[in-house]
Amino acid sequence: MSTPSRRPRPNPIADDGNELRFCSTCAFSDACLSQGYDKAALMDLHVLVEHIGPFHEGEHIFREGDEFNAIAAVRAGTVKTYVLDASGQEQVLGFHLPGEIIGLNAISEARYPCNAVALDTVMLCRFSFPKMALLATRMPGLQAQLFRLLSQDIGKAALLAGDYSADQRMAAFLVALSRRFAQRGFSATRLHLTMTRTDIANYLRLAPETVSRVLKRLQEDGLIRVDRRELEMLDPARLEELARPVLRH
Amino acid sequence: MSTPSRRPRPNPIADDGNELRFCSTCAFSDACLSQGYDKAALMDLHVLVEHIGPFHEGEHIFREGDEFNAIAAVRAGTVKTYVLDASGQEQVLGFHLPGEIIGLNAISEARYPCNAVALDTVMLCRFSFPKMALLATRMPGLQAQLFRLLSQDIGKAALLAGDYSADQRMAAFLVALSRRFAQRGFSATRLHLTMTRTDIANYLRLAPETVSRVLKRLQEDGLIRVDRRELEMLDPARLEELARPVLRH
DNA sequence: CGAGAAATTGAAGCCTCTCAAGCTATGTGG
């Protein structure tokens, strides 16, 4: 993982607990806290955390083929993961919001199988994976959380693999985005899209023109109101209905 | 996991090493053997293994919503995993050959998110997941192998998610199948398809008619020779070429 | 041998893509 702008920090563990608060967005802290681990165990976890960033729009966090040594939790901003096919066409694998983990698909090959780029200003928590795996042998709760996270990602990828209509895909994308924002305490109905229409198209396996047309159609039908990157869900119920075949709940 | 026909076995660990040979198809044994664990550690692993089966064609191994408590390695036969959408349409998630693991996507929810059915006579190695996770805390090699397996499956699902032509999908399906058979010591060029055309169609997100037409086209072009469920790859190089955009190597 | 499932083949239609042009916002330099 490249660390173009690692901030100098004298001590990764601050006495005032700032670091712990910072990492409350990370899935791991939740796991550990909920397991009732003592302060020493939490220290162990936080010692292997590096806060890196900011990455600016367009900056790459890692590239396909880079040696894998760490996973990372998004603290702020949006990360896009993608691969390029033979013809240079971009295939977007996912968008990663604050609280979500990137790099899990790199474990098996010990190399990142995709590129990761910041869509806006991104802050990350970097976890050395070897250290984390070692720690997990002493913290069953952490191990279990890692298994859960990995298992989750298997299912996510299968979502958009079905042959759904462009409308269903778009609705599913918006509903999923909305849920993930809501889970982090953001508005569930007003979304700021940090990605371009082309990014969305490459993610949903549609042409950019189709994305444009679908958004227009959804707006004409009163399901959403969209202005540039700002999107409001006017009829969440009908959107969920549209997305149901894709999301399955 | 339902176990309709568990065979009675007096002692899961046979002195003559039969069990070890049996499980040589399981990814876990490889991991442990290659880590240089002592016999006691291997015993631990094999104590939590249950050999179950046979499951006959059409028999379900687990169903969507079933409580998750074990993953399983296929020892013999083919397992199809699938979900049903609202309209009853089957969406095939994958075909699992001997040596491959099923149930990894159930960890996060503690329930199986899909159905698993035997396409022919299937024998399984059942691993209690809680026990295995516990054992993994004492065997870092086993933990690493579990992480690798989970990570692998994340990437696999993304393969067919791209928008490829019917020919590319079919070629990728055949090439991947061929490689997996070859890895297990079977012929890489002569395949016996255990699944129906409709199964393949539901996996590749095509209409059954399209599968039929594509196979015919590939045969007319001299890439394959197909007779019912028997398929011979006549020009593996061109097939790989066709499949490259999907498989990426 | 006959019933039923699976597979094949043909014709028509539709959804999405491609290609091409125009539009809008942003930012830069004169």
Place this chain on the structure above:
DNA sequence: CCACATAGCTTGAGAGGCTTCAATTTCTCG
């Protein structure tokens, strides 16, 4: 401050690949 350049977005028209519907053939198995 405005003209211009650029990237992103939108809109339209036409083409194409896959699906759907329907009918027929082939295979399997009791």
